[in-house]
Amino acid sequence: MDSSAVDDVLLLDSWMSVFCARVRIALDEKGICYQKREEDLITGHKTSLLLESNPVHKKIPVLIHNGKPICESNIIVEYIDESWKSEPPLLPSDPYLRAQARFWADYVDKKVYAASMKLMMTKGEEQEKAVEEFIDILKVLEGQLGDKPYFMGETFGYVDISLVPSYFSFYSYETLGNFSAEKECPKLIAWAKRCMERQSVSKSATDPHKIHELLLKYLKGIGV
Numbered sequence: 090m091d092s093s094a095v096d097d098v099l100l101l102d103s104w105m106s107v108f109c110a111r112v113r114i115a116l117d118e119k120g121i122c123y124q125k126r127e128e129d130l131i132t133g134h135k136t137s138l139l140l141e142s143n144p145v146h147k148k149i150p151v152l153i154h155n156g157k158p159i160c161e162s163n164i165i166v167e168y169i170d171e172s173w174k175s176e177p178p179l180l181p182s183d184p185y186l187r188a189q190a191r192f193w194a195d196y197v198d199k200k201v202y203a204a205s206m207k208l209m210m211t212k213g214e215e216q217e218k219a220v221e222e223f224i225d226i227l228k229v230l231e232g233q234l235g236d237k238p239y240f241m242g243e244t245f246g247y248v249d250i251s252l253v254p255s256y257f258s259f260y261s262y263e264t265l266g267n268f269s270a271e272k273e274c275p276k277l278i279a280w281a282k283r284c285m286e287r288q289s290v291s292k293s294a295t296d297p298h299k300i301h302e303l304l305l306k307y308l309k310g311i312g313v
């Protein structure tokens with residue numbers, strides 16, 4: 090199926106969500122016209138459309154394509170790649186390389202977000218340990234990147250999309266955790282800056298200071 094001509098594409102979105110940013114980047118990479126509806130993550134109020142579209146997790150992003158909802162950001166990115174065959178492909182065509190790409194996107198999912206939350210939610214020695222864990226994860230990713238411009242080689246794709254939105258919050262992680270990601274992982278930061286040169290990514294990027302301010306409010310609100 091190539092959906093480019095026909096479609097009604099709606100994203101249940103939030104400007105501040107790293108998971109929603111993945112989907113926006115994939116849609117923009119493919120040049121897909123879509124509409125978005127902002128869900129309110131600050132008050133936590135969920136629209137009935139969100140509750141109907143993602144009754145299991147009740148989370149964004151949800152992509153509603155011709156009335157049919159798809160949930161979970163990485164699954165949505167794969168769906169976009171399979172449904173819109175237009176350039177650029179986001180996953181490699183070779184099954185082994187596809188499996189590798191999925192492995193690394195899964196690694197990002199399982200490790201990066203949880204480690205960043207720990208880093209933000211802790212203090213003192215516990216936080217120092219959390220920062221070390223976070224840096225270790227970044228170093229693993231940097232090792233996988235190696236000297237390639239993008240995770241799977243010469244072209245920007247699925248793994249890059251899964252990770253780059255986290256970079257939008259690095260200012261907060263570094264400020265709260267008192268470390269320099271660039272000093273620890275220079276190649277990874279060069280990769281992030283390379284990604285930021287893409288319109289699809291810079292368009293989705295959030296203002297690091299705005300995010301930081303929100304985070305500080307949130308952390309204060311929960312007594313951290």
Ligand SMILES: N[C@@H](CCC(=O)N[C@@H](CS)C(=O)NCC(=O)O)C(=O)O
Pocket residue numbers: 105106107108109130147148149150160161162163
């Ligand atoms: N694994 C999900 C995570 C989605 C997620 O955590 N979404 C957050 C926004 S960043 C959300 O909807 N939170 C509302 C809630 O948990 O009630 C994905 O990749 O899409």
